[in-house]
Amino acid sequence: MNESTSIEEMIEVLRKAPSVALFSHVSPDGDCIGSMLAIGMALEKMGKEVSFYNPDPVPRNLAFLPGSSRVRQELPNLVEKTLMFVDCTDLHRVNLTMAEISGESTILNLDHHISNEYFGHFNWVDAHASASGEVAIALIGYLGVEVDRDIATNLYTAIVTDTGCFQYSNTTANTHRLTAELLDKGIDLAIIHHNIFDQKPLAQIKLLQSALNGLEIHAEGQLATMTLSLEDFQKSGAEQGLSEGLVNHARSIAGVEVAVLLREAGVQEIKVGLRSNLWLNVNEIAAQFGGGGHQRAAGCSLKLSLSEAKQILITAIEEALEIGRNH
């Protein structure tokens, strides 16, 4: 479990293993699926038997990825095997516990999350990497496998999704350098981007419509709020999860520092998403109501009606904006 020597040892384990079972996390995204498929395809090029596992089905917008149809929701044999976990901070992310894994199995853990729990026998965690895709590129390089177009398509998808098209602050010069090498493999950017970004369920667009119809501007333009009632979800046919990201439409309005999306998850059960742009610490706002998160993105839950919850949030944020302005 020595971190610093794990990379070379992990390569050694993979070289020797006749077969490798690969795992990625629940609610899969482009990084975990793309990185897992890329590593698996590289191992197959080395003549190894490979299986791919995810607790959930591959999302529709990632179904185009080469190899995605091979991702299974049935657990593989966990006894006397080489098990490789990709993009998972801990085993819970795969709905597993250590007790379920045979003591004779070898656990490899490849990730980029700073909160990774180093649960593997060999752990390769690079918190400076924008995506596990970056770590996967390094791994494939160490294994001496040439990245082909299909592997590059998976790796590019891993990076472009986890960096929000190279916009998030996890994007580094190295991210762009690695991406350049993937483009050298002749991947089709138009097809990739269309598949990833242009597969929005109609219900999500209808939910955006509802959210915009409830848009309010407060605090002299610095605060934008949106609400989604149970009725809005019913009308649009959208599940609660489809509201993710909608708050950014409010955040992107000129002059807005804080954006809030309040959604009714049940009766007297309001989920609040908070985003700020430049200076307001929304983690502190969320903490006032028993929630938390980061300085620029946080959340909390309130046992109130939608309108009561909105009013309480507006008051708290107006106060925080007022205090901030006077400092």
Add this chain to the structure above:
Amino acid sequence: MNESTSIEEMIEVLRKAPSVALFSHVSPDGDCIGSMLAIGMALEKMGKEVSFYNPDPVPRNLAFLPGSSRVRQELPNLVEKTLMFVDCTDLHRVNLTMAEISGESTILNLDHHISNEYFGHFNWVDAHASASGEVAIALIGYLGVEVDRDIATNLYTAIVTDTGCFQYSNTTANTHRLTAELLDKGIDLAIIHHNIFDQKPLAQIKLLQSALNGLEIHAEGQLATMTLSLEDFQKSGAEQGLSEGLVNHARSIAGVEVAVLLREAGVQEIKVGLRSNLWLNVNEIAAQFGGGGHQRAAGCSLKLSLSEAKQILITAIEEALEIGRNH
């Protein structure tokens, strides 16, 4: 006017010039402003006197660019000067004609548009570059000026805007390699992206709301239409130009091949924007109504009411989808 020798000669002219007047095009974007400022700041580092001209004010979302406050709307002296045009296909893009420029001036033309008219005494047009920003990086390299953080911020903005965050098909491996070098200069991605992308006028969000309220799905989910009436523009307080890009919300719905935005620019004056995703040639649709454009993005105008125009477009597109499906 020999293309192939122009690069070295352009560098030579710039080295010798004591002062350079820089020009960028009407309706300025991140590429023309960012590239112009970057080149000008590099020339100043060489001790030259520099002026920046644009016929229009710098847009609000680019006001953060280092040097942007120095961009003037008053024409500089056009006599016996070195004049450098950045990102301009021809002089009309700067509201100028050749007659207005003294015969003793030297015209330099740096661009990346394939339609560039080679109007300069020295022309450097690289149609493989994703942005004039890429050409500007090469120019600054030839001039031997080190790119500092402010220059890098301008160049990054040029590239990120003209490639749509590295999503458009003009993005190459070289684009990412050059971008990596700009990130090495310590530019602040969070601030840059916030300024460029999160400055949407409230009126534009309200216009999106109106467009979504009129969203219709036809042709078994393959066609999405949105309409904006004169009343919608009045209610939202938005100018017609703010409707640009809204059609992409309809295009991004899963299963949609064609998206149409019809907007009422005046009584019986309907402007139509057409976008397709994978195969339908919308240029042919637009051509049926006297319009045109490209295979995946085209437009036309119709002297009809909004509802009449919509019905005619739906019929034409349903027919084209039907024919396409049967081939």
